Amino acid sequence: DIVMTQSPDSLAVSLGERATINCKSSQSVLHSSNNKNFLTWYQQKPGQPPKLLIYWASTRESGVPDRFSGSGSGTDFTLTISSLQAEDVAVYYCQQYYITPHTFGQGTKLEIK
């Protein structure tokens, strides 16, 4: 199975500041056939189901604010929130869908400093 490891486990950032969450996969999730990275980012707020933010490692889902961006390739990926808003407090998960099982990272809890 591909192991997804996120860092840090928790993060406190001041409002308006940048938040960066990292995700590392135990093997590459870059598919040579289409040169796409099979990686998504989800946001989960307390008491709610996860919400899709980013797919193909860097494509923002419709309706997601442009302060959210994804980057990286191969085994190393980053979710960046350019200017943290109060409503961004949540747990963020990366997931690979390159091969089954489609494993998730352990999550990163983002709070306001």
Place this chain on the structure above:
Amino acid sequence: VQLVESGGALVQPGGSLRLSCAASGFTFSNYWMSWVRQSPGKGLEWVANIKQDGREKYYVDSEKGRFTISRDNAKNSLDLQMNSLRAEDTAVYYCARGRDTYGFILDYWGQGTLVTVSS
């Protein structure tokens, strides 16, 4: 798009349970569907998915043979049959839809149904 899970309950170890997900607001038969679970206070775990026609199914290794995913496109319904349940199966089980352009990207999720395995 609406996904509504049901069937969660308190069940004894070794017991069985069948979860259902009622889908509406989209053409169910055109989409891959998945189950993802979340143990209390823990992270997300992908459980299984099923192709539009039900002919391809994939499972997390630990549940192969115990869990069975199925769908009824005529009823717009997704099921998860769970047998030989263990304490570690205690979780909220989410039903999720795969994107039309690539079915393994989960773009809509239900609110989940809680399964508790305990004596």
